[in-house]
Amino acid sequence: MADKNTEKTNINSPIGYVVGGGLKANLHVRLTVPAFSVQEGSFIVIKSGNWQFYSIATDLQLGATDPRFADDIMENRLPPSIVTLLQGQTLYTNLVVLPSLMLESGPELNSPEHTVWQELIDSGEKEEPHPLPVKTVPVHHSKAFLANKGDIAEIFGKETVDGNFTIGHTREQKHPVCINLDKLIQRSSGIFGATGSGKSFLTRIILAGLIDHDQSSVLIYDMHNEYGLDDTASDTGQNVIGLRSAFGRTKVQIVGLGGSADIRGISPDFNLTLSYEDIMPEDVEMLTRELNLRETTAATLDALVQKFGRSGWFNAFKSMKHGKMVEQDGKRIPAPDSVAFWANQNGIHPMAAEGLHSKLKRLFNKSYIIENPPSDSIQAVIDSLKKGQHIVLSFSNFESDLDYLLISNLLTRRIRAEWEKMTNLFRNGKSSEPRQLVIVIEEAHKLLNREMAAQTTFGTIAREMRKYYVTLLIIDQRPSQIYDEVMSQLGTRICGWLGDDDDVHAVLSGLAGRDALRGMLARLQPKEEVLLLGWGVPMPILVRSRRYNADFYKEIKHSRKMNFDQKTAINALYPD
Amino acid sequence: MSDISAGRLLRSNTRGCVVGCHVSQPAPAFGSMINIPTKNGKVFGLVYDIHIDDDGLVRQLAAVGSVPDEVIFDNRINRNVPVEMSIIFIGYSIDNKISHLLPPRPPLSLDEMYICGPEDLRNFTNAGHFGYFRHIISEQDIPAGELLSAHLQAAGNAQKVGGNTNWINEAIQEIIILLRDNHELMTNVLGAIGDAFPAS
Numbered sequence: 001m002a003d004k005n006t007e008k009t010n011i012n013s014p015i016g017y018v019v020g021g022g023l024k025a026n027l028h029v030r031l032t033v034p035a036f037s038v039q040e041g042s043f044i045v046i047k048s049g050n051w052q053f054y055s056i057a058t059d060l061q062l063g064a065t066d067p068r069f070a071d072d073i074m075e076n077r078l079p080p081s082i083v084t085l086l087q088g089q090t091l092y093t094n095l096v097v098l099p100s101l102m103l104e105s106g107p108e109l110n111s112p113e114h115t116v117w118q119e120l121i122d123s124g125e126k127e128e129p130h131p132l133p134v135k136t137v138p139v140h141h142s143k144a145f146l147a148n149k150g151d152i153a154e155i156f157g158k159e160t161v162d163g164n165f166t167i168g169h170t171r172e173q174k175h176p177v178c179i180n181l182d183k184l185i186q187r188s189s190g191i192f193g194a195t196g197s198g199k200s201f202l203t204r205i206i207l208a209g210l211i212d213h214d215q216s217s218v219l220i221y222d223m224h225n226e227y228g229l230d231d232t233a234s235d236t237g238q239n240v241i242g243l244r245s246a247f248g249r250t251k252v253q254i255v256g257l258g259g260s261a262d263i264r265g266i267s268p269d270f271n272l273t274l275s276y277e278d279i280m281p282e283d284v285e286m287l288t289r290e291l292n293l294r295e296t297t298a299a300t301l302d303a304l305v306q307k308f309g310r311s312g313w314f315n316a317f318k319s320m321k322h323g324k325m326v327e328q329d330g331k332r333i334p335a336p337d338s339v340a341f342w343a344n345q346n347g348i349h350p351m352a353a354e355g356l357h358s359k360l361k362r363l364f365n366k367s368y369i370i371e372n373p374p375s376d377s378i379q380a381v382i383d384s385l386k387k388g389q390h391i392v393l394s395f396s397n398f399e400s401d402l403d404y405l406l407i408s409n410l411l412t413r414r415i416r417a418e419w420e421k422m423t424n425l426f427r428n429g430k431s432s433e434p435r436q437l438v439i440v441i442e443e444a445h446k447l448l449n450r451e452m453a454a455q456t457t458f459g460t461i462a463r464e465m466r467k468y469y470v471t472l473l474i475i476d477q478r479p480s481q482i483y484d485e486v487m488s489q490l491g492t493r494i495c496g497w498l499g500d501d502d503d504v505h506a507v508l509s510g511l512a513g514r515d516a517l518r519g520m521l522a523r524l525q526p527k528e529e530v531l532l533l534g535w536g537v538p539m540p541i542l543v544r545s546r547r548y549n550a551d552f553y554k555e556i557k558h559s560r561k562m563n564f565d566q567k568t569a570i571n572a573l574y575p576d
Numbered sequence: 577m578s579d580i581s582a583g584r585l586l587r588s589n590t591r592g593c594v595v596g597c598h599v600s601q602p603a604p605a606f607g608s609m610i611n612i613p614t615k616n617g618k619v620f621g622l623v624y625d626i627h628i629d630d631d632g633l634v635r636q637l638a639a640v641g642s643v644p645d646e647v648i649f650d651n652r653i654n655r656n657v658p659v660e661m662s663i664i665f666i667g668y669s670i671d672n673k674i675s676h677l678l679p680p681r682p683p684l685s686l687d688e689m690y691i692c693g694p695e696d697l698r699n700f701t702n703a704g705h706f707g708y709f710r711h712i713i714s715e716q717d718i719p720a721g722e723l724l725s726a727h728l729q730a731a732g733n734a735q736k737v738g739g740n741t742n743w744i745n746e747a748i749q750e751i752i753i754l755l756r757d758n759h760e761l762m763t764n765v766l767g768a769i770g771d772a773f774p775a776s
Contacts, residue, residue, distance in 0.1 A: 077767065082748060082769060086752055
């Protein structure tokens with residue numbers, strides 16, 4: 001503990017002192033350093049009595065003791081030295097900080113009171129201090145500091161602790177900022193940012209961290225073939241390392257959609273094809289908007305399932321002929337193998353059935369939906385995930401929204417059912433604990449918008465959190481299009497630059513201090529800075545994200561080695 | 577401390593006094609710091625006004641068209657009315673302990689006044705933290721800007737000789753702090769100080 005306190009001791013010079021504010025109105029710190037030495041988003045520590053308050057700078061405001069001092073240009077009237085003195089006393093900058101956490105730091109180090117305080121903790125009579133949500137304010141004139149490395153580590157964890165993953169560094173002093181991957185995967189999370197804000201690179205960094213940490217399996221719906229294989233960055237032209245290249249085939253497998261799928265000329269590890277039996281009525285209903293289906297669809301599908309069963313309806317319906325007529329007694333009537341004939345027999349309006357049949361032709365014609373696939377590739381995906389492998393599902397040449405919506409929802413539904421089964425067995429003591437699974441979905445608003453969220457499995461997963469060991473990592477550029485209820489359930493939100501007010505509002509929904517953070521999101525530096533928010537991080541913080549390149553992989557391998565050595569050393573010292 | 581008397585006290589109160597001297601005496605300049613010894617200490621003040629009053633003869637002579645030089649000289653040297661100096665008290669000392677508060681009681685009439693030398697200036701201005709500025713700034717009837725700039729020039733030089741080159745900046749900063757809610761007076765005072773230290 002003494003070491004921890006030494007590390008926490010802030011050796012920086014103060015940057016200012018508290019002059020006002022409150023929990024609701026944020027705190028105001030009068031800067032004693034030039035305004036440009038502190039920026040919006042800086043992590044600020046305020047020391048007051050036995051407490052340290054951890055805050056984030058949300059605004060800088062220019063002020064004057066009298067507005068006339070700000071209005072008058074005094075350089076022409078007074079010598080420079082006097083002008084400097086005058087401006088130093090009458091013109092000032094107030095830093096507005098959003099206090100988030102407070103930590104008891106105890107009496108002054110090396111004082112007798114500190115020794116007594118430390119002894120109480122060591123003897124267990126007093127609880128070990130830990131960061132608490134802020135519930136009071138520092139007193140007037142408490143000194144404010146830029147956070148040092150120890151402060152950051154105190155709140156966000158140390159790099160050397162297993163499960164802590166360095167996502168970036170503080171902007172001014174470049175101290176590492178970690179997110180706890182174990183906590184990240186406990187609830188669904190989101191990565192947001194406008195186009196060109198560096199969202200894909202940020203996602204790669206997080207995914208690499210998750211795969212490296214290996215406490216969960218990851219299924220990535222790679223709509224644009226970005227994550228599995230090496231790529232070339234569109235803006236810099238530099239090589240971008242794919243996850244499979246980085247971690248190898250034993251850890252990361254690439255699955256291509258369709259029997260003859262290839263991804264930019266490279267064959268996947270295995271192919272995903274669907275059987276007719278895999279398509280369920282709810283998969284079709286979920287495509288209502290994409291296929292422009294009518295209100296009669298549900299009734300028609302229900303009749304098909306009643307007639308042919310859940311596993312046979314798709315094949316039977318596909319086999320029916322649309323518009324086929326025969327002559328009987330001089331009249332033209334629907335042929336027995338026609339859609340209209342089946343509709344008449346089952347109390348469905350022929351026009352409704354034929355309309356649905358016509359619209360489902362887009363599905364009937366998909367080459368990845370076949371009657372007798374060589375193997376149950378969905379089960380193969382599930383088995384791989386259960387074994388701890390990570391899957392990148394590439395849509396190869398099937399890049400339409402229809403393909404994405406159908407495949408992602410169908411596969412996720414099967415996976416969730418499997419995990420639900422495993423969870424129930426585990427709870428009944430009949431099986432081991434299921435492995436945590438993170439499903440990564442791009443363009444999430446297509447699956448989680450207000451209309452779809454209630455229908456898709458994704459909406460269910462987002463709402464039920466970790467109940468069945470499956471969580472989502474949603475990636476989107478238009479968070480405002482995602483259903484509010486889903487957004488409010490997201491644990492960790494990692495957000496790059498957003499320009500649209502609605503998107504900014506959506507990302508901050510349900511968070512304390514959102515008014516103060518709103519402007520910050522709109523002023524993030526694209527491709528450089530991200531804001532970490534939400535339940536999964538102790539407090540909001542702005543970080544300069546890591547660079548995703550060969551050095552990144554060297555660093556995470558090095559850190560893994562460090563962790564290993566540390567554990568070995570601890571085990572050697574304390575064998576029991 | 578100068579041993580030469582610069583005049584005798586004519587009238588006083590706890591905030592200031594008026595001292596008279598013969599025109600041939602070495603009278604202090606505007607802004608000079610003076611001291612008036614008391615029973616067990618000194619009262620310190622600044623000269624903020626020097627005035628020469630007329631008498632009946634001066635009035636008559638002024639009305640005459642041409643006055644011979646020897647008459648003018650004789651009138652100036654042998655005048656009956658003293659040169660008067662208005663002093664604002666800025667502190668006192670008892671048993672060599674300097675305070676920037678007003679003296680507990682004013683000096684008595686005909687007490688002698690002395691001009692403070694550089695050492696007195698340094699001792700007085702080093703004591704406390706410019707507390708005596710408030711007496712100057714709060715007094716309505718004195719030219720605060722002119723007085724402060726004259727004082728800063730004299731005290732700044734004394735401090736500089738004593739090796740404290742930053743005193744002047746600290747003093748100006750203190751004045752700014754005291755006046756930052758009074759834009760008009762601040763502008764006035766700093767304008768005067770700026771004229772006194774054009775190259776500072």
